[in-house]
Amino acid sequence: MNVVPEKLKPDLAHAVRLEWWTLGWQISIVALMALVLGSSQAMKTAWIEDLLGLVPAIVFLLAVHFEHKAPSQKFPFGYTRVNSLAFLGAATVLGFMGLYLIYDSGSKLLAAEHPTLGPVHLFGQNIWIGWLMIAALLYSIVPPVILGRKKQPVARALADKVLHTDALMQKADWMTGAAGIVGILGVGFGFWWADSAAALLIAFDILHDGYRATRVAMAELIDGAPRKLGGPAISDDAKALRDHLAERFPGADVRLRETGRYIWAEVHGIPSPPDLAPKESYWAGDPEKSWRLAGLSFSP
Structure with missing residues (x-):
């Protein structure tokens, strides 16, 4: 049975803690954004991507749980390849969701659908819902920036592609939040197409990350030569x-x-x-x- 050497166990424990923190923050972000979705396509796309941000963290924790189980009669080589399977699962979800969001956002842009961002009554005042959306998006930016930066060096130390993919997902999350803010402000200034255009930009970024990660994961599962973290080139x-x-x-x-x-x-x-x-x-x-x-x- 292959186990992480003693000197790397603190890094692995740190990675597990980061993923539990990720789940906690992502759930709070998803819940907050669900309250202010409205009819904004950029907001909907950002919310879906934040929801997807739960997948890499979940599959990493599952992979770590199974990876160190002792070999059995049915699995005589142990469970080290479960990390590869988890990597493929996370990458595939990203890729398919990117395709769906491109279709969803692109069709609404071509149909010239105008999002309606009206006022809401809050604390006795009428407030433009766009401000609430922007506040939620700002909240969704901060945790991914911090967690993504913390995960990258740990992923390199552990040579863990699932954790590295999750760090990239965190980067995509804060970029999504920034693009969503631009789209909502564009609608506020009368540019109806800014909302769907921002959503489409986000979707292409998701698809790119998913496609690149899927290539590496498939190569690994068919016994291809070891690849670099974050790319298809041989390490x-x-x-x-x-x-x-x-x-x-x-x-x-x-x-x-x-x-x-x-x-x-x-x-x-x-x-x-x-x-x-x-x-x-x-x-x-x-x-x-x-x-x-x-x-x-x-x-x-």
């Missing part, structure tokens, strides 16, 4: 490991694959050497990340 750690093994075992075919945060190496074409050293000694990248090499096997 630097994988390149260094592959080159080192190819140099150490000339003529061999070196193959690398990734399961969650771990890398597995296979050396084909030569038998296992009699003086095989501990697998960590074959790691050629950052020594602090040698724990990522979960296994090394040889096939004559």
Whole structure:
């Protein structure tokens, strides 16, 4: 069973705490925005994206729960790949929701639907609902900015793509809030199209993040070479490991694959050497990340 090394357990515990904080803040944001949705397409899109912001945090916590379970008769290799499955789930939700929001916002823009943002009676006063929407959007910006910045270094330390995707989602959340404010102000100044245009811009950003993450997740699940955090390019750690093994075992075919945060190496074409050293000694990248090499096997 592969477990996070002792020195990284504080980082993993910190990541778990951040995700629980994320769930708490996101639920409060979703509840507040639901009270002031009105007929604004940008507000509706921002609300849906904030609702989606719950998905990466939930699947990360589920993955961590299952990842460290001991192998069983039915799952003899353990549950390390559950992290990859969680990553695919989060990425797929982002992608499909981006497509839906593009359709929804684009159709309303083409149909020239004019959103109605009238006054509401509050504390004995008539207040333009747009101000309430803007206040809710401002509230929705602050937690994602803080949480997203805190998650990025932890995701790099743990080589965790789910956590990294969640950090990107936090960035998309505050950008969505900012775009929503611009759209609502545009409607207030008489530019009816600003609302749907802002929603459409948000939707394309969601689709882009979902498409990029889905590519990496699918490559991981079909035993593709390890990818970088946040992109489809092969990771630097994988390149260094592959080159080192190819140099150490000339003529061999070196193959690398990734399961969650771990890398597995296979050396084909030569038998296992009699003086095989501990697998960590074959790691050629950052020594602090040698724990990522979960296994090394040889096939004559």
